[in-house]
Amino acid sequence: MQHRTIASVLSIIPGLGQFYNRQWAKGLVFLGFGLSFFVVFYDLLNMGFWGIFTLGTEVPRDNSVFLLAQGIIAILVTCLGLFVYFLNFRDAYRNGVLRDRKMNLSSLKEQYRNLVEQGYPYVVSGPSLIILVFAVIFPILFSVALAFTNYDLYHSPPANLVDWVGFDTFAKIFTVDIWRSTFFDVLGWTVVWTLVATTLQVGIGILMAVIVNQPRLRFKKFFRTILVLPWAVPGFVTILIFAGLFNDSFGAINNDILAFFGLDPIPWMTNEAWSKIALILMQGWLGFPYIFLVTTGVLQSIPDDLYEAATIDGASIFAKFKHITMPMILLAIAPIIITQYTFNFNNFNIIYLFNGGGPSVPGSTAGGTDILVSWIYKLTLEESQYSLAAALTILLSVFVIAIALWQFRRTNSFKEE
Amino acid sequence: MKVYIKQLGIYSIIALFFVLAACGPQEDSGEKAGGEQEGSKNSEYDLLVWEDVEKSEGIEDAIQKFEEENDVTIKVVEETYAQQIEKLRLDGPAGTGPDVLTMPNDQIGTAVIEGLIEELNVEEDITSIYTDVAMDSQIVEGKIYGLPKSVETTVLFYNKDIVSEDELPETLDDWYDLSKELTDGENFGLLALFDQIYYANSVLSGYGGYIFGEDENGDYDPSDIGLNNTGAIEGAELMQEFYTEKLFPSGIIGEQGIQVLDSLFSEGKAAAVISGPWNVEPFSDAGINYGVTKLPELSNGENMSSFNNVKSYNVSSYSENKELAERLVEFLANEENSKVRYEKTKEVPAVASLADDPAITENEAAEAVAEQSMYSEIMPGIPEMNSVWDPADAALETLATGKSSPEEALEQAVETIKGQIEANHGNDK
Numbered sequence: 124m125q126h127r128t129i130a131s132v133l134s135i136i137p138g139l140g141q142f143y144n145r146q147w148a149k150g151l152v153f154l155g156f157g158l159s160f161f162v163v164f165y166d167l168l169n170m171g172f173w174g175i176f177t178l179g180t181e182v183p184r185d186n187s188v189f190l191l192a193q194g195i196i197a198i199l200v201t202c203l204g205l206f207v208y209f210l211n212f213r214d215a216y217r218n219g220v221l222r223d224r225k226m227n228l229s230s231l232k233e234q235y236r237n238l239v240e241q242g243y244p245y246v247v248s249g250p251s252l253i254i255l256v257f258a259v260i261f262p263i264l265f266s267v268a269l270a271f272t273n274y275d276l277y278h279s280p281p282a283n284l285v286d287w288v289g290f291d292t293f294a295k296i297f298t299v300d301i302w303r304s305t306f307f308d309v310l311g312w313t314v315v316w317t318l319v320a321t322t323l324q325v326g327i328g329i330l331m332a333v334i335v336n337q338p339r340l341r342f343k344k345f346f347r348t349i350l351v352l353p354w355a356v357p358g359f360v361t362i363l364i365f366a367g368l369f370n371d372s373f374g375a376i377n378n379d380i381l382a383f384f385g386l387d388p389i390p391w392m393t394n395e396a397w398s399k400i401a402l403i404l405m406q407g408w409l410g411f412p413y414i415f416l417v418t419t420g421v422l423q424s425i426p427d428d429l430y431e432a433a434t435i436d437g438a439s440i441f442a443k444f445k446h447i448t449m450p451m452i453l454l455a456i457a458p459i460i461i462t463q464y465t466f467n468f469n470n471f472n473i474i475y476l477f478n479g480g481g482p483s484v485p486g487s488t489a490g491g492t493d494i495l496v497s498w499i500y501k502l503t504l505e506e507s508q509y510s511l512a513a514a515l516t517i518l519l520s521v522f523v524i525a526i527a528l529w530q531f532r533r534t535n536s537f538k539e540e
Numbered sequence: 541m542k543v544y545i546k547q548l549g550i551y552s553i554i555a556l557f558f559v560l561a562a563c564g565p566q567e568d569s570g571e572k573a574g575g576e577q578e579g580s581k582n583s584e585y586d587l588l589v590w591e592d593v594e595k596s597e598g599i600e601d602a603i604q605k606f607e608e609e610n611d612v613t614i615k616v617v618e619e620t621y622a623q624q625i626e627k628l629r630l631d632g633p634a635g636t637g638p639d640v641l642t643m644p645n646d647q648i649g650t651a652v653i654e655g656l657i658e659e660l661n662v663e664e665d666i667t668s669i670y671t672d673v674a675m676d677s678q679i680v681e682g683k684i685y686g687l688p689k690s691v692e693t694t695v696l697f698y699n700k701d702i703v704s705e706d707e708l709p710e711t712l713d714d715w716y717d718l719s720k721e722l723t724d725g726e727n728f729g730l731l732a733l734f735d736q737i738y739y740a741n742s743v744l745s746g747y748g749g750y751i752f753g754e755d756e757n758g759d760y761d762p763s764d765i766g767l768n769n770t771g772a773i774e775g776a777e778l779m780q781e782f783y784t785e786k787l788f789p790s791g792i793i794g795e796q797g798i799q800v801l802d803s804l805f806s807e808g809k810a811a812a813v814i815s816g817p818w819n820v821e822p823f824s825d826a827g828i829n830y831g832v833t834k835l836p837e838l839s840n841g842e843n844m845s846s847f848n849n850v851k852s853y854n855v856s857s858y859s860e861n862k863e864l865a866e867r868l869v870e871f872l873a874n875e876e877n878s879k880v881r882y883e884k885t886k887e888v889p890a891v892a893s894l895a896d897d898p899a900i901t902e903n904e905a906a907e908a909v910a911e912q913s914m915y916s917e918i919m920p921g922i923p924e925m926n927s928v929w930d931p932a933d934a935a936l937e938t939l940a941t942g943k944s945s946p947e948e949a950l951e952q953a954v955e956t957i958k959g960q961i962e963a964n965h966g967n968d969k
Contacts, residue, residue, distance in 0.1 A: 183655065183857065186633050276923055276965075281633070281857060282655020301963040371941055373791035373800075392794065393937055483931040485956040488963045490930070505926055506964045507650075 127219030131212060140215025144222065148231050153211045160204050164197075171197025178272070179284045187285035188274065195264050199256055269513035276507035292514040305487045305498075306515070312399070313494040317468045320406040325460055327407055328414025329452060333444070335415075336422045347419065354412035362476040365405050366392075369477075392478045395491030402492060406473055410463065414456070421455040422448070461530045465523055471496045495519045585615040587865055590638040592621040592851070598881035599872055606871050612864065621851060625651050632656065632858035639859035640868055642689060645677035645850040649921040652680045658855040659683045660866050669875055674890035677850040677918040681759060686854035687873035688890035689881075693916045694739065694846045695908040696836065697805065697819065698812035700829045711837045712743070712778070712844065715812070719787040722811055728789065731801050732814040734779040735793050735940040737932035738847060739814060743779055745845040745917065746838040747771035751928055752920050762924040762961050767932060768950040776939055776946035778839075783940045793940045805830075817888070820905045832905040834912040848916040850890060882906070888913075927960035 126144070134140030138154030141147075175194020179185025218228055229237065238246065270292055272278075274285045296302050335346050353361065368375050369391040377388035391401045425448065433443045453460075474480055474497040480490035488506070489498040495515065502512040591599060596616050603614050617638070619627060624641045631637035643651070651657045662684055667675055674688035698708060702722070709715045719729025733739040741751065748771025753764030766772060782788050791800045802819065804810040806826035814835065823830055835844035853869040855862055871877065878889035883899060888909045894900055895910040919925070935953030938944045944952075 189633060276650065276653060279654050282653065299963070301959055305963075367796070370794060370796070371937075372793040373789075373796075378790075390938075390941065390943060393934065393941065393943065479930075481930065481934060483934045483956050485931075485952050486959050487956075488960050507923075508964060 125219065126222040127216050130215040130219035130222075134212050134215040137208060137211045140211065140219070144215065144218040144228060146218065146228065146231075146234070149214070149234060153207075153214075156207055157211075160207075164200055164204075167193065167200065168197045171195075171200075175268075178286060179280075182284060183281040185284065186280040187272075188280055191268055191272070191285070192265060195261060195268060196257075199261060199264075203253070203256075266513045266516055269510055270517050272510050274509040274513075275511070279507065279509075288510075292510045293518075295511070296514060296518075301486065301488060302511075305489050308484075308487060309489050309493055309495055309498050312492070313468065316399070316403070316494055317464055320403045320470075321410070321460075321464045321467045323403060323407040324410030325414050325463060327411040329418050331411065332415045332418035332422060333448060336419060350415055351412045353408055354416075358409055359472055359476055361409055362405065362473050365401075365408075366477050369401050393482050395482060395484060398478060398482065398492045402473060402477060405477070406467065406470070409473070410467075414459070414463070417456050417459055418452055421452050424455075425451050458531070461527065464530075465527055468494075468523055468526075469496045469519075470494070471500065475500070584613070586612040586861060587614045587640060587859075587868060588638045589614060589616045589868070590619045590624050590627075590641040591616055592642055593618045595881075595885050595887070598885040598887075599877070601880060602872055602877040606868055610864070610867075614868070622647075625656060628656055628856055628858070629654075632856055635858075637856055637858045639856055639861055639865040640853055640872075641856055642851055642853055643686075645848075645852060646919045646921050646925060648678065648685055648852070648854075649680060649925075650923045651854075652685055653923060655857055657685050658857045658859065658862055658866075659685060660687070660855060660869065662687065662866075662870060666870055666874075669892060670873075670890045671892045671895075671913060673848050673913065673916060673918055674850045676758075677848070677921060678852055680921070682757070686852035687869050689851045689853050689873060689878075690885075690887035691890045691909065691913050692817055692849040692851070692888065693909055693912050694742065694814055694816050694835065695905070695912050696812055696833050697815055697823060697830050698833070699805070699808060699810065700831050701808065702811040705831055708831075708833065709836060711839060713839050715836055716781065716787070718811065719782070720785065723787050726809060728804060728810045729787060730812045730814070731788060731792065731804060731810045732782075733792065733797050733801060734782065734788075735797065735933065735936045737929065737936060740775075740779060740932075740936050742814070742835060742844045742846050743775040743838065744772045745775075746842045747775040747778075747840065749773075749775055751932075752922070752924070760920050760922050760924075762922060762965065763958075765954050765957055767957070768947070768954045772950055773946045775838075776936075776950060779936075780939050780942070780946060784942055788940075793937060817886075817905055817909055820886075832908040834908055834915070843915040846912055846916040847919045848913060849919065851887070924961045924965055927964060928957050931956035931960070 130140040130143050132140075133143050136154075137157035138150040138152075141150030141153055144150075170190070171193040174185075174190030175197070177190075178187040179190050221228055271287055271289060272285045273288045273291070277283065278285050296306050331350055334340070335343060335350065340346070369377075371377060371388065371390050371392050374391070376391070381388060389397050391397050429447050430443060433447060438446070471494075474492060474494055478490075478492070480493035480497045480501065482491050484491045489501065493501065496519070499512045499515050499519070502508040502515070589599075589603070596618050599616065603616060606612075607614055619641075621642050622644055624638075624643050625647050628637050628641060641657075648657070666687070667684065670688050671691070674691050678684055678686040678688060703709075703718070709718050715730040722729040734743065737751075741749075744750075744767065748766075749769055750766035750772075752760040752762055753766055755761045783793075789800065789804070791797070801810070801813055801815070802822065805813045805815075806823060806828060808828060820832070835846060837843050853872055855865045855869060859865045872881075875891050875893065878891045879894055879897065879899060881887065882889045882894070886903075886906070888900065888906050900906045900910055920928075931953045934956075935949040938949050939946060
């Protein structure tokens with residue numbers, strides 16, 4: 124029998140393969156890992172795997188949500204364990220191959236040096252990777268798992284058990300009338316909101332930057348400072364102040380500005396359509412300074428030769444803008460624009476702080492201006508519809524990821540890298 | 541060769557799963573059952589009590605007495621009472637939760653469905669000392685889940701420098717007339733937040749409107765919503781008058797309205813406001829010479845209703861000492877300790893006999909609360925209530941701003957509420 128076979132077979136018990144290869148220290152490490160894995164994690168794995176399959180069988184003894192969490196941790200821990208187990212096999216097999224070829228195995232010292240020199244990045248980033256798994260991957264898995272349960276007010280611990288229901292929750296979103304109509308209403312407005320509000324803020328930003336950057340304009344610094352001010356005030360403060368200004372009954376916009384022009388007060392907060400318009404205007408105000416700043420930077424880096432050449436060729440101002448300025452700007456800030464779109468898609472603050480997603484609409488479980496995130500927030504905190512909210516979160520993430528990927532791939536600025 | 545190793549790996553993984561999956565439940569049940577019999581893990585105290593913020597001095601003496609009588613140690617921690625249930629959800633299973641806690645009655649329905657609080661086996665002679673309204677708020681589907689600690693309800697504060705006690709209008713219509721006299725754009729008569737269902741229900745329900753109807757067992761029937769019946773519409777029309785006649789300042793509508801109302805009264809610009817006992821101190825601090833009385837009568841002879849907020853002591857279902865915890869609840873909520881608590885915290889107790897006690901009748905605000913409590917109703921504690929607030933407030937706000945007629949607005953609100961209830965609570969029950 125070849126050494127590699129024996130070493131691999133012996134590695135079923137971690138470390139034995141290394142012992143067979145006479146690498147005692149390494150073998151001990153693997154054996155130690157193997158033993159301590161079971162000693163330390165026995166309870167967790169025991170409860171976790173049982174829990175994630177059954178989600179509890181008896182009330183009030185079993186708390187389904189905790190069992191689910193434990194189960195997911197158990198799976199993550201098992202994956203880590205299997206990875207080490209795999210390393211153990213690979214190591215035994217490789218060293219077995221070396222022995223079969225009658226080559227010398229590395230001594231303990233060399234192994235250590237190998238680890239430090241070649242494996243250095245892994246050694247250093249290992250701990251943070253493990254933290255990342257529990258701080259990022261675990262919550263994602265947990266909320267994904269919740270979407271496949273029936274966890275809501277009537278199925279919550281400790282009085283009741285949560286059960287796996289497969290795709291029922293997703294089916295509910297698309298088959299139950301009130302949920303379906305709410306979902307598509309909210310999704311529709313979310314898309315409109317994202318497109319219109321972001322385009323508005325980007326448009327204003329670029330326009331302002333181009334205007335302020337005109338060579339003939341004086342007091343450039345003054346205008347720049349003024350235009351950046353909206354960005355300097357914390358967003359939530361601006362939103363709350365605007366909420367006061369837009370207030371139907373005592374807001375300055377109705378009472379002073381519109382009244383000055385002799386116009387009737389507009390129901391900014393209590394009418395769906397006007398609320399939407401107010402939100403889009405506010406986001407334009409909040410969002411343009413950033414684009415303005417970035418664009419100003421880009422404009423200053425466009426070489427003057429281009430414009431001079433264009434002038435000699437007799438190009439009009441608009442032709443110059445269309446063929447020189449715009450392409451240069453878009454090339455440089457396209458990734459920033461895309462992130463602005465994804466940011467607004469999930470722009471919870473402005474929706475929630477303005478009028479809480481209101482006004483309420485008949486035949487809908489969301490408010491008239493609720494976007495997907497704020498609706499999910501309401502479902503979770505006000506209606507205890509945890510599984511539904513989790514399912515919506517998945518749909519939302521799929522949507523955002525798909526669009527972001529598609530956009531990024533189409534963008535020239537990334538192709539050139 | 542590699543294939544061989546792969547197979548090995550797969551087999552060992554399968555073996556591992558078998559080993560793990562086989563031993564789950566049985567051991568677990570043994571383990572946990574054993575754990576419970578050990579009794580209190582904590583050697584520091586036998587019972588943990590979560591009391592409302594700044595209210596623990598009210599039960600200090602009672603706790604001490606209970607400790608001596610039963611030879612136990614009790615730890616009292618202050619937590620915001622409206623958030624205690626939320627904290628219990630996490631602290632309970634973690635073993636750091638309280639044995640006795642306090643909460644507002646509108647959370648009891650949810651807490652019972654989730655199984656967070658324990659049913660109490662109290663006798664008739666204990667429950668009978670409380671006012672019916674207060675006690676009813678602690679009963680879900682015929683079972684008792686807590687004992688009332690205090691009641692709070694909205695009352696009328698009036699400025700004695702503007703309206704004297706003798707010529708105080710008795711009905712809402714009289715107030716309406718007085719308001720017309722007093723209102724000049726700077727000063728106002730009676731102010732109320734009629735654009736919020738919490739306050740508007742006082743009028744709606746006086747004319748026969750209701751949020752949820754009751755079935756024959758006295759439980760709420762969420763399919764029966766009476767916010768758009770003829771009585772409710774009559775009430776809504778009356779309330780709309782106050783707005784259309786500009787008897788209320790425009791700023792009083794909406795979420796910020798409560799600040800406008802409080803400040804107008806504190807500045808002496810409003811003759812009267814409908815507000816709660818929480819304003820007793822702020823108004824005194826503002827130097828207003830005010831009186832407190834029950835809400836006025838309506839044109840049909842009914843007194844204006846109001847929502848009763850009952851705070852209660854309840855036993856956590858995570859408690860390991862439920863019997864002792866229940867005895868402590870009974871002890872804290874008994875007549876004697878309720879009175880001591882009232883004297884120290886000024887929260888009006890729910891014990892019926894104390895309503896005539898000099899300690900309460902001497903205090904105008906407490907007496908007004910006690911008197912108004914007789915005309916008040918419980919805020920529905922069922923989870924469906926969550927779906928009522930937003931649509932109802934939105935409808936009342938469109939009424940207040942005059943953008944729609946009462947029928948239209950209330951009809952739409954009820955439709956919205958019904959839809960939300962069906963979606964959130966419909967098929968799961």
